[in-house]
Structure formats: structure tokens, C-alpha cells
């Protein structure tokens with residue numbers, strides 16, 4: 134669609150004029166702006182419900198939108214403030230009568246974007262913002278057809294967390310503000326389907342789709358995907374979306390989804406969101422997964438062909454309680470989302486695959502945490518981290534995830550599973566559909582667990598002090614210990630690998646001694662066909678370790694095939710790095726040239742930089 138370019142220019146000139154008149158802002162207290170990553174002041178004027186009208190333009194890689202917000206003017210405020218980032222604001226109207234008003238857009242902050250000030254009256258209850266997304270909208274992943282599995286149609290996905298939703302919708306973009314939304318997405322090209330974190334279609338419609346999310350969610354959970362998408366049910370309330378060429382494989386991989394939801398419910402109470410579906414994104418999707426409510430976004434690399442990587446789905450599903458039902462109020466409280474979710478994910482895996490499997494996963498991620506902590510500022514190893522003035526994405530280390538989970542495990546061990554689970558269930562029940570701070574949780578913990586069962590715990594040390602406290606329940610997996618021994622003994626013969634999970638293969642491969650020679654790698658390969666693996670995690674470990682040991686030429690065709698079909702950044706980065714480090718940079722460049730059209734910009738940028 135190419136409408137209104139002249140109108141846009143004129144309005145743009147007006148908008149520049151508005152900008153220049155922007156008065157100096159009043160100093161803002163932390164009370165009126167409780168979340169330092171949002172310009173909004175929700176205690177004065179708050180946006181509660183969004184009616185979103187979007188037109189999609191794949192040619193221009195642009196969304197044309199009108200966001201109509203139902204607002205409440207709580208403090209007789211003279212203005213309501215929204216977050217924007219790179220949006221071209223065309224026009225703003227207020228009230229039922231849609232009266233046009235002069236808005237003000239502040240100068241752009243490199244992390245937070247720009248505050249949009251809209252004048253309102255004490256009785257104003259509607260604000261409609263007409264806008265277009267900018268060329269660098271951080272939330273929008275426009276993928277060319279070459280980055281998809283089907284290779285015939287382009288694809289669009291959004292990623293809102295942490296503070297990116299403001300780059301495609303003007304909103305009060307704080308996890309502390311909860312909203313409901315209805316959306317109408319039109320101009321969807323023929324043969325393509327749109328889905329959102331809302332009620333979803335199961336059949337393609339004719340170019341226009343409507344959506345409803347009537348449960349209050351933080352704005353970072355508004356999500357949209359558009360592409361050549363088809364649906365397949367797994368159970369009555371669960372199902373999968375994927376490109377048609379991937380759909381059957383995806384459905385097979387996720388056959389246990391209903392069992393997983395039931396297991397989660399038995400631990401922490403009823404699933405609150407109606408349907409639980411997963412969309413598996415095209416190969417170019419650069420991330421792992423995102424817990425968008427009702428519709429988890431997942432990387433295609435979970436499709437391992439052996440149902441072995443479903444822990445990612447357990448993680449995103451667990452967010453239906455921790456994160457989506459009860460949300461961190463600010464990004465400094467991020468561990469409330471992720472620590473709970475990792476703890477919860479382990480419990481689901483334990484119930485489904487046994488305690489020793491969950492323990493193994495726990496130790497692997499504990500090791501990662503310890504490794505990562507070596508390079509972190511000590512202040513960033515606290516659970517509650519002050520993210521003021523920083524990009525909240527910088528706080529997404531293993532600390533909120535794994536240290537957060539171990540904190541909860543330490544608390545669990547103060548009593549027993551029964552009391553602890555009842556406590557967690559009561560936390561979700563008492564706080565559902567709200568956003569909470571660390572301090573809210575600590576109060577609740579004291580009253581309903583510590584005092585109730587007369588136990589003491591070094592809670593302050595865990596939450597506010599750096600490092601790992603001495604009473605950390607350090608995971609110890611006997612399965613991992615056995616693998617390490619088998620790896621060390623490799624010179625004496627090949628191990629018994631019966632029933633090894635891919636995670637075990639990865640650990641075994643990575644534990645092989647530095648001195649392992651090429652003959653041993655060849656021997657392992659001819660017996661266990663590791664070069665031919667379809668599991669991306671095993672492939673990553675095997676290819677990287679082999680390349681570093683000089684077993685390259687024989688496996689290069691498979692390495693090439695892997696790098697061309699997988700797009701997730703962390704899965705390809707280490708393999709390119711290994712090729713470069715051992716002097717095969719020309720091979721790396723040749724393969725990259727071939728793989729590049731299939732990569733997302735995020736992946737492409739990283740590899741380009743490495744190989745230049």
C-alpha cells in the first residue's frame with residue numbers, strides 16, 4: 134500500500150513544528166513514574182483498553198495504525214503520556230466526538246524512545262492515535278521469503294519484550310500497566326494468516342482478521358505474526374501453528390502438549406487463558422521463544438525430530454503463571470518472571486521425565502550461571518538489579534533465571550513440597566492479573582510462608598546481595614557425573630550410550646579431553662552417526678568440538694547444511710567462530726554467503742562482523 138505520502142509529508146512538517154514548541158518537562162517523581170523505563174504516569178492518567186486497527190504493508194515493511202485507547206484521567210491531569218519509539222504520529226483525537234488535538238512529541242532518548250503528550254480534559258475517556266511504524270522498528274521482524282521454510286511468502290513477527298512494543302504501538306509501555314485489547318488487522322496478503330496473543334483464527338480468512346484479548350496483560354505481551362501459516366489441533370484446547378511445510382513435523386514434536394498443560398495445572402492451579410497454542414516460526418527466527426499469552430512463539434530448532442527439546446515449551450508454558458498471570462512490575466524485578474519460571478519448568482520436567490532428568494538440566498544451567506558470573510559486574514549478580522538508565526535487555530543474564538530458581542528451591546527445602554506448593558499456588562491465586570514488585574513478593578512470603586511455618590531464611594542476602602549465598606542448593610546430577618567419567622575414559626573405549634538424551638550427548642561431547650585425537654572422533658562418528666544428527670543442540674556441540682580438533686573436511690558438507698538451514702544466532706555463531714579460529718575463514722565466508730539470505734538481521738549482523 135502506498136497511500137498518502139504527500140499527506141504524510143505535510144503532517145510530518147506539522148509534527149516537527151509541534152516538536153519545537155515542546156515545553157521543558159516538569160521534574161518527575163518516582164511516585165508519578167514508578168517504572169523508569171516508561172515515560173507514562175499511570176497514577177495520573179492511565180490507558181486501560183486498546184482498540185487497534187492495523188494495515189499491513191509487506192512491500193514498504195510498514196504498519197499503518199490507529200490505536201484507540203480507553204483511558205481514565207485519575208488525577209485531573211492535563212495530559213496523558215504514551216511511549217513511542219520511531220513512530221510517525223500522524224494525528225491524535227480525543228473523546229467520542231474525535232476532536233483533533235495538538236500533541237507534543239519529546240526528543241528521542243536512545244533507550245526509551247520518545248514521550249507522546251496528549252492534552253486531555255478531566256472527563257476525557259478516549260484517545261485515538263493515528264501513526265505509522267518507522268523503518269527501524271525494533272519490535273518488527275520482517276522476514277523475506279528466503280528466510281522461511283516454504284520460500285514463497287514473506288513473514289512478519291513481533292517481539293515486545295522488554296520495551297519494544299512502543300516501536301509498533303503507542304502505549305504506556307510498562308509491565309506495571311495492564312491492558313486489554315481488541316485488534317483488526319487488514320490488508321493481509323492473499324494466502325497469508327494473521328495470529329496474535331489473543332483469540333485466534335484456525336482457518337485463513339480473506340485479508341482481514343479480528344482479535345480479542347479480554348484478560349489484562351502488560352503491553353510487552355501484545356504480539357502479532359503474519360505469514361503462510363496453518364493450524365493443527367493437538368487436543369481440545371491445545372494446538373500448533375506453523376508454515377504448512379513444517380506443520381506435521383511440528384504437531385508430532387509437540388504431541389505431549391496437553392499432558393504438559395495438565396501437569397502444570399496440577400502444580401499451580403488452573404490454566405487461566407483458555408487455549409494454549411504454539412506457533413513455530415520460520416528458520417530465520419533469531420530467538421529462542423517468547424511466552425505471548427495463548428500463543429507461545431517458538432524457534433524452529435525445537436523441532437529436533439525426537440521430542441527432546443520440549444523443555445523450551447515447558448518454560449514458555451510456565452510463564453502462563455509466572456510472568457503473564459503475575460508480572461514483574463518493573464524490569465528491575467525481572468527475576469520474579471524468570472526465576473519462578475525456571476523453577477516451575479524444572480518441576481514440570483521432573484513430573485514428566487523424572488527427578489534425575491530435571492536435576493541434570495538444573496546442573497547444566499547452574500554451570501552456565503557460574504561461567505557467566507565471572508564476566509558480570511558484581512552488582513549485576515543480585516536478584517533485584519537496578520536497571521535505571523540502562524537497557525532492560527542487559528539484565529537478561531542467567532542470574533534472574535537460574536539464581537532466581539535456586540532461591541525458590543532453597544525456600545522449598547525449608548519446609549516440604551506440600552507446604553511450598555500450597556504457598557506458590559496462593560501467590561498466583563492472590564495476585565492473578567496483577568503486576569508485582571520484589572518487595573510485594575517478600576511481604577507475601579514473610580506472612581504466608583516464613584512466619585506461618587516459623588522458618589527463617591537469609592532472604593535479604595539472596596535478593597539484594599551479589600553472588601551465590603552459602604546455603605545455595607547446588608544441583609548435583611549423577612547422570613552428568615557418569616558422562617564426565619565416560620568422556621575422560623574415552624581412550625579406553627566407547628561408552629554405553631543406551632537411552633542417552635540429547636542433553637547427555639551434548640555434555641559428553643563437551644567433556645571430551647583436550648587430547649582426544651581425530652581417530653577417536655571418527656570412531657565415535659562411525660558408531661553413533663553424530664555428524665548426521667538432526668538435533669540442533671547436538672549438532673552445535675559436535676561440529677564445534679570436531680572443528681576445533683581438526684576433524685573438519687569430512688564433516689564440512691553437513692556443517693554447511695546445518696548453517697544454511699538453522700538461523701538462530703547462538704546456534705550458528707560458535708560454529709563460524711570455530712572455523713575462523715582454526716584458519717578455515719574462507720570456508721566460513723563461503724558458507725555464510727550462501728546462508729545469509731535465510732538469516733534474520735540480528736544473526737546476519739553478528740556473523741558479518743565476525744568474518745569481515
Ligand SMILES: [Zn+2]
Pocket residue numbers: 448452470471474
Ligand atoms: Zn522465560
